[in-house]
Amino acid sequence: MASILNENGAGEDFQKSEPNGAVRSSARWGPQHAGAQELAKLYSPGKRCQEWISVVLCFALMAFNFFHLLAHFHLGHVWYILLGIVGGILTADFASGLVHWGADTWGSVDLPIFGKAFIRPFREHHIDPTAITRHDFIETNGDNCMLTIVPLANMAFNFHTLTPVEIYHIYPWYCYLYALAIFVTLTNQIHKWSHTYFGLPCWVTFLQDCHIILPRKHHRVHHVSPHETYFCITTGWLNYPLEKFGFWRNLEDIIQGLTGEKPRSDDLKWAQKTQ
Numbered sequence: 347m348a349s350i351l352n353e354n355g356a357g358e359d360f361q362k363s364e365p366n367g368a369v370r371s372s373a374r375w376g377p378q379h380a381g382a383q384e385l386a387k388l389y390s391p392g393k394r395c396q397e398w399i400s401v402v403l404c405f406a407l408m409a410f411n412f413f414h415l416l417a418h419f420h421l422g423h424v425w426y427i428l429l430g431i432v433g434g435i436l437t438a439d440f441a442s443g444l445v446h447w448g449a450d451t452w453g454s455v456d457l458p459i460f461g462k463a464f465i466r467p468f469r470e471h472h473i474d475p476t477a478i479t480r481h482d483f484i485e486t487n488g489d490n491c492m493l494t495i496v497p498l499a500n501m502a503f504n505f506h507t508l509t510p511v512e513i514y515h516i517y518p519w520y521c522y523l524y525a526l527a528i529f530v531t532l533t534n535q536i537h538k539w540s541h542t543y544f545g546l547p548c549w550v551t552f553l554q555d556c557h558i559i560l561p562r563k564h565h566r567v568h569h570v571s572p573h574e575t576y577f578c579i580t581t582g583w584l585n586y587p588l589e590k591f592g593f594w595r596n597l598e599d600i601i602q603g604l605t606g607e608k609p610r611s612d613d614l615k616w617a618q619k620t621q
């Protein structure tokens with residue numbers, strides 16, 4: 347199922363599109379795709395409210411913890427801090443792959459509450475990959491912010507209650523956790539940037555070019571139908587080793603063997619919905 351990738355990161359076998367995602371002819375993918383339109387309509391005011399609360403709480407906790415990490419910094423911790431940050435980023439990249447793979451491959455939009463709220467965006471993204479570039483900051487980052495609120499709140503509580511000696515001992519672990527939380531929180535923003543071809547700030551393209559965050563060209567590999575590899579979307583550092591290892595394929599075989607469920611059946615159903 348080889349297909350040539352276009353500049354929006356989608357397979358040419360799907361559709362030719364304008365840079366802003368407008369579709370010229372029949373809607374085989376893009377904002378005019380019948381499935382994409384139906385999925386976009388399922389974005390509700392309740393969901394929007396959940397995203398707003400998550401973003402505000404998450405960024406407040408991030409700032410609070412950052413201030414405390416700076417206040418408790420010791421030069422002797424430098425190597426542990428670096429190790430913690432790299433470990434945190436790798437863990438976030440793997441977690442992004444696992445969640446993305448899970449939502450792309452299994453489950454259905456028809457599942458109560460969870461389907462519409464959390465599986466819908468993944469289905470929409472494959473048939474309208476440029477929709478994410480039209481989502482504002484809240485819609486892009488709301489769900490990931492929700493994921494990190496509890497660990498960040500726990501860290502903030504500990505900074506408030508532990509003694510300076512206790513914090514000194516736990517400090518490298520907290521650097522790991524903080525880097526993990528930051529990169530998990532920013533994953534969808536980074537993913538959005540990987541689909542954005544115009545107007546990106548130069549520091550973002552610099553980070554992409556250095557492969558510190560997910561590069562645009564690298565993420566295109568995932569957008570070749572049937573979307574079965576390169577699921578990691580934070581830095582993408584783990585995509586090549588996991589692909590070499592056949593990690594996702596093996597995991598799918600095990601799950602299919604145990605449950606009888608076919609991978610990506612719901613995703614395929616939405617992709618075929620042309621009216």
Ligand SMILES: [Zn+2]
Nearest residue numbers: 446450568573
């Ligand atoms: Zn995907």
Ligand SMILES: [Zn+2]
Nearest residue numbers: 471475537565
């Ligand atoms: Zn994508």
